[in-house]
Amino acid sequence: GAVVSQHPSRVICKSGTSVKIECRSLDFQATTMFWYRQFPKQSLMLMATSNEGSKATYEQGVEKDKFLINHASLTLSTLTVTSAHPEDSSFYICSAGRDRTGDTQYFGPGTRLTVL
């Protein structure tokens, strides 16, 4: 159990376009989902915490207008990178927590974004 999927797994887009990444918990309900970014050979950096039915909480330095997060249901959160630029190229990973008392986060397989 505790499977998290992401779609797409890879995306290449032109500079200035917007890209939407989906994160789904397949076999459990996730009240909270998290979005991370990982640059090559670096650790995961938390971008934002996505709560179902409410606004996301962004980490310091992350532009909320550039990285739009929508957590419309208990199994789906989306991250939209708006007006993408080459410096946004990265590995985006989501995770989901099962419930408010559990701490374990289960991670999706990641989405490789390349902005040309």
Place this chain on the structure above:
Amino acid sequence: GESVGLHLPTLSVQEGDNSIINCAYSNSASDYFIWYKQESGKGPQFIIDIRSNMDKRQGQRVTVLLNKTVKHLSLQIAATQPGDSAVYFCAEGRGFQKLVFGTGTRLLVSP
């Protein structure tokens, strides 16, 4: 500032050896620690976790040790296999499910 870090960026071992990956943390208020394994191009995979009221926890071929006195966490992998080759991250739980990841250690297992 607060941080979670690792002592060794790369660890090379022979197949069959035991591996020990270390992690230091600085926030004594953290009460939950997790080890993740990440293979190239994939998301992190949960390995084992431990709460601050414990000092040792064992899983299948893995053991996590927590020393709160010196704020140190370690992951021991018994009989390391080539399939264990990956980057290993420790993560520290702060607040409600929010995790802070360490810098990562690459484990290289030679046959």
